[in-house]
Amino acid sequence: MTHITTSLCVRDRSCIEVCPVECMVPGVPKEEWPWIYIDPDVCIDCGACIPECPFLAIFPEDEVPEAFTATGGEFISRADLTGKFEGHNEAGDVVVLNTTKELKAGEVVDLTDDIKPNYDFFTDGPGYSANDDDDGI
Numbered sequence: 001m002t003h004i005t006t007s008l009c010v011r012d013r014s015c016i017e018v019c020p021v022e023c024m025v026p027g028v029p030k031e032e033w034p035w036i037y038i039d040p041d042v043c044i045d046c047g048a049c050i051p052e053c054p055f056l057a058i059f060p061e062d063e064v065p066e067a068f069t070a071t072g073g074e075f076i077s078r079a080d081l082t083g084k085f086e087g088h089n090e091a092g093d094v095v096v097l098n099t100t101k102e103l104k105a106g107e108v109v110d111l112t113d114d115i116k117p118n119y120d121f122f123t124d125g126p127g128y129s130a131n132d133d134d135d136g137i
């Protein structure tokens, strides 16, 4: 099994440094790969990243919710969305994402759609080479 980053990720980067096997990689370009991605072949399921995520975006693969119910105000970030999110990462840098949607209270989203991109990022996408192009935001 592995842990999975979902579209609730807004790149605040609280998770990356705690991973003992350095398998969390910031997506680049972020318009196409908007999250921090977990390498399913390297993740050891230690769970250390979960409590670090202020946005509750990370789940064990078999616990990714099929029907995530928003409390309201959460953002999901997917390449086909067009809403703007503005926040800060843990270093205090401004993070702007233009591929988001703000969820309304009670809105239900299937987050299992977010499992495959974690695999795709490392097989068909940039994978670890994204670290070389990472601008820290």
Ligand code: SF4
Binding pocket: 003, 018, 019, 020, 021, 022, 023, 024, 038, 042, 043, 044, 045, 046, 047, 048, 049, 050
């Ligand atoms: S569960 Fe552990 S090994 Fe897997 S991504 Fe999170 S911190 Fe890294």
Ligand code: SF4
Binding pocket: 005, 008, 009, 010, 011, 012, 013, 014, 015, 016, 036, 052, 053, 054, 055, 056, 057, 058
């Ligand atoms: S801590 Fe959560 S929201 Fe922040 S980058 Fe990691 S997965 Fe994304």
